[in-house]
Amino acid sequence: MLYFFQQVLNGLHSGALYALLAFGYVLTNGILHxxxxxxxxxxxxxxxxxxxxxxxxxxxxxxxxxxxxxxxxxxxxxxxxxxxxxxxxxxxxxxxxxxxxxxxxxxxxxxxxxxxxxxxxxxxxxxxxxPMLADPVVFAEGEGFKVTLTVIQLLDCAGVVALVALAAWLFSHSRFGRA
CATH class of the missing domain: 1.10.3410 (putative deoxyguanosinetriphosphate triphosphohydrolase fold)
Incomplete structure (x- = not known):
């Protein structure tokens, strides 16, 4: 079960980067049609x-x-x-x-x-x-296996979430975004 949890965390990190790319695609397609x-x-x-x-x-x-x-x-x-x-x-x-x-x-x-x-x-x-900010953050461990993400991976995920949330808020609450 820990290995599955590790793969979920790995997927969340990769998914965050893909979400940023997808957000850009949506903007481009939404503006240009x-x-x-x-x-x-x-x-x-x-x-x-x-x-x-x-x-x-x-x-x-x-x-x-x-x-x-x-x-x-x-x-x-x-x-x-x-x-x-x-x-x-x-x-x-x-x-x-x-x-x-x-x-x-x-x-x-x-x-x-x-x-x-x-x-x-x-x-x-x-x-x-x-490596930069490569210290592991342990989420769970057992039977000699640790479920980790590095500090940079956590910062990536937090940065993407913050960037997409901020951009979505700006687009929905500004005259430029509504136009």
Whole structure:
């Protein structure tokens, strides 16, 4: 039973990250009324940008782990804003009057491009940073088995819940959100 509980906790952590991605899909589809298949690739590519920048900051610039991760997060956010702006202006505005199928096909092409660019950027190397906030929090134990999540996993779950709840509240209580 403890092993099952461990798998449930693992699923909750993974599910929290998928919930954030799904929330973005819902927003995009709700605003555009079209499916954007490139959204997940953009999410993943920004994550790859974060990892590459953080690894560079930690290994080449000799930053502390916290500073390297902060640099990676800043780079990923800037990259997301930049690529979103470029795609919006150069691709999606031109397709606004076209068939929804044109947008689906175009976003599929963007997805393939970003996936391949991510693979090439990583140069098929595994990049690892030292564990951060990896102290286990024990939820239950018995018969030599401990049910745990790490501090960073708990912070991830709490952050996602807070972010989605705050965004949902803002969308339902602000003029911008109702529009």
């Amino acid at each position: 079209r499916t954007n298949l490139a959204y997940g690739a953009l999410f993943a590519f920004c994550g790859q940008t974060m990892i590459l920048t953080a690894a560079f900051g930690y290994q080449a610039l000799w930053l502390t782990l916290t500073a390297a991760v902060a640099l990676g997060v800043a780079a990923a956010l800037l990259y997301a804003a930049l690529i979103s702006h470029v795609l919006s202006r150069s691709v999606f505005e031109r397709l606004a009057d076209r068939s929804p199928n044109a947008i689906v096909v175009t976003t599929l092409g963007i997805l393939i491009f970003l996936s391949e660019a991510s693979r090439i950027a990583a140069d098929t190397h595994d990049l690892w940073l030292p």
